[in-house]
Amino acid sequence: MRSELYIDGKWRPSSDGRTFDVVNPATEEVIHRIAAATAEDVDLAVKAARRAFDRDGWPKLSGAQRAKYLRAIAEGIRARQAEIARLEVIDNGKPFPEADWDVADAAGCFDFYAGLAEQLDNNPEEPIALPDARFTSKAVKEPIGVVGAIIPWNYPLLMAAWKVAPALAAGCTVVLKPAEVTSLTALELAAIADDVGLPAGVLNVVTGAGSVAGQAIIDHRQVDKLAFTGSGPVGSKIMAAAARDIKRISLELGGKSPFVVFDDADIDEAVEWIMFGIFWNQGQVCSATSRVLVQEGNYDRLLSRLVEETKKIRIGNGLEDGVLLGPLVSKRQHQQVVAAIEAAKAAGATVACGGKRPEGFETGYYLEPTVLTDVPLESDAWREEIFGPVVSIRTFSTEEEAIELANDSRFGLAAAVMSRDDRRAERVAAAFRAGIVWINCSQPTFTEAPWGGYKESGIGRELGRWGLDNYLETKQITRFATGEKWGWYIK
Ligand code: TAP
Numbered sequence: 470m471r472s473e474l475y476i477d478g479k480w481r482p483s484s485d486g487r488t489f490d491v492v493n494p495a496t497e498e499v500i501h502r503i504a505a506a507t508a509e510d511v512d513l514a515v516k517a518a519r520r521a522f523d524r525d526g527w528p529k530l531s532g533a534q535r536a537k538y539l540r541a542i543a544e545g546i547r548a549r550q551a552e553i554a555r556l557e558v559i560d561n562g563k564p565f566p567e568a569d570w571d572v573a574d575a576a577g578c579f580d581f582y583a584g585l586a587e588q589l590d591n592n593p594e595e596p597i598a599l600p601d602a603r604f605t606s607k608a609v610k611e612p613i614g615v616v617g618a619i620i621p622w623n624y625p626l627l628m629a630a631w632k633v634a635p636a637l638a639a640g641c642t643v644v645l646k647p648a649e650v651t652s653l654t655a656l657e658l659a660a661i662a663d664d665v666g667l668p669a670g671v672l673n674v675v676t677g678a679g680s681v682a683g684q685a686i687i688d689h690r691q692v693d694k695l696a697f698t699g700s701g702p703v704g705s706k707i708m709a710a711a712a713r714d715i716k717r718i719s720l721e722l723g724g725k726s727p728f729v730v731f732d733d734a735d736i737d738e739a740v741e742w743i744m745f746g747i748f749w750n751q752g753q754v755c756s757a758t759s760r761v762l763v764q765e766g767n768y769d770r771l772l773s774r775l776v777e778e779t780k781k782i783r784i785g786n787g788l789e790d791g792v793l794l795g796p797l798v799s800k801r802q803h804q805q806v807v808a809a810i811e812a813a814k815a816a817g818a819t820v821a822c823g824g825k826r827p828e829g830f831e832t833g834y835y836l837e838p839t840v841l842t843d844v845p846l847e848s849d850a851w852r853e854e855i856f857g858p859v860v861s862i863r864t865f866s867t868e869e870e871a872i873e874l875a876n877d878s879r880f881g882l883a884a885a886v887m888s889r890d891d892r893r894a895e896r897v898a899a900a901f902r903a904g905i906v907w908i909n910c911s912q913p914t915f916t917e918a919p920w921g922g923y924k925e926s927g928i929g930r931e932l933g934r935w936g937l938d939n940y941l942e943t944k945q946i947t948r949f950a951t952g953e954k955w956g957w958y959i960k
Pocket residue numbers: 619620621622623646647648649650677678679680682683684685687698699700701703704706721722723724754755805854855856
């Protein structure tokens with residue numbers, strides 16, 4: 470396990486020597502200590518990224534040359550997949566098969582953006598038709614510059630990959646700050662980048678508190694773009710900080726995503742996807758479908774099957790075989806989710822199952838998967854992101870009512886619909902005010918497809934070619950033909 474900052478191709482302690490504890494959420498033990506970056510460390514990292522961008526030529530490499538580094542990083546991740554997945558489990562708490570999936574996905578993300586980096590070489594200039602034959606014009610894409618990437622704790626390595634891979638592919642350089650509670654695998658990513666010979670300063674990793682290291686990144690004048698995934702309040706702070714010097718931003722924030730199940734849906738399939746939509750990663754997923762709307766005719770049978778299956782979920786340490794629900798990421802997150810359940814009960818909700826620490830788990834941030842019914846429409850449980858394994862379920866009668874209830878939220882990240890009637894499913898999908906819509910499933914995510922939200926769920930899109938565009942500026946180059954005269958002042 471690494472414990473130092475990675476700045477300008479070198480490992481170093483923080484400038485004031487301070488560290489923070491790494492706690493295993495399954496055991497509550499302190500398993501490691503990591504350097505806590507200061508504003509001074511962040512300044513060094515930004516300056517290193519600046520040099521790598523302005524002077525040392527990372528953006529001047531061809532896309533194919535940059536792609537070689539990205540593919541090597543992908544290979545480096547795969548070569549150590551099981552070991553890195555294990556680190557993710559002891560840091561974040563998620564079950565090993567989920568961590569293993571994430572690590573493979575992160576490697577795939579580097580490969581995908583290697584492919585797009587190569588395509589930048591093939592299609593660099595877009596000719597533009599103009600109404601005046603004396604002019605020719607073209608649009609070219611260029612990297613934005615130095616990126617400050619700030620990521621959350623729910624998918625530590627994968628969120629790093631979603632930002633670092635497209636940024637490097639585009640020709641940007643990066644200062645990455647992982648969440649303090651899950652910093653181990655971002656440091657491994659730096660180690661892999663170092664092993665494959667990524668030039669110094671192209672990727673820098675500064676671990677430490679958001680209020681110190683994160684704030685120093687967003688305040689830094691020499692950062693050109695901020696790429697953030699996390700909570701709405703910090704997203705607002707980032708937008709405000711970016712406003713001062715017109716930094717580019719992309720924000721992927723929270724959600725309270727609906728899952729609409731019609732009467733014609735198969736009950737078991739619906740239950741499977743409802744569970745996947747809210748219990749995967751302990752429900753700590755921005756796109757979790759945490760509001761389930763079930764058409765009246767299916768409701769009673771569906772609820773009883775959902776409760777029956779939810780009670781069977783095996784809870785435990787993510788390193789044990791067969792575990793499907795690990796602990797929440799931290800004591801703070803556990804306290805917040807328990808408080809949200811208590812507030813829901815106080816507001817009139819009924820706990821159909823779960824809602825408390827499971828028996829036999831006195832240590833670790835464990836919580837039973839929870840199904841809430843009778844949740845008032847105006848309560849926080851229905852409206853606010855809980856970010857834990859807690860689903861609220863209620864009925865609707867008509868398609869119109871389902872759409873109205875689904876869209877009645879300040880968020881618009883994701884939404885799901887389940888029906889055997891394809892036309893109805895397409896109609897509802899079109900009516901959802903959300904950036905990600907699933908039909909007959911919930912959560913499957915592909916590197917190739919755009920990811921991001923409407924409304925307060927964010928700005929910009931990650932993944933796919935949209936993810937690369939996040940890190941590119943568009944420049945027009947317009948030429949006046951040699952030998953022609955303009956003739957405005959000088960006839
Ligand atoms: P945030 O506070 O938003 O943390 C996300 C990242 O921002 C972390 O790296 C954090 O650093 C950093 N950060 C915090 N304050 C900052 C600042 N002033 N300037 C720059 N960076 C800053 O989220 P959280 O506290 O971990 O979780 C709170 C809630 O946010 C959750 O309960 C959940 O509702 C939501 N959340 C959403 C997502 C997604 S994917 N949309 C992911 C995680 C959490 P440190 O954590 O190291 O301080």
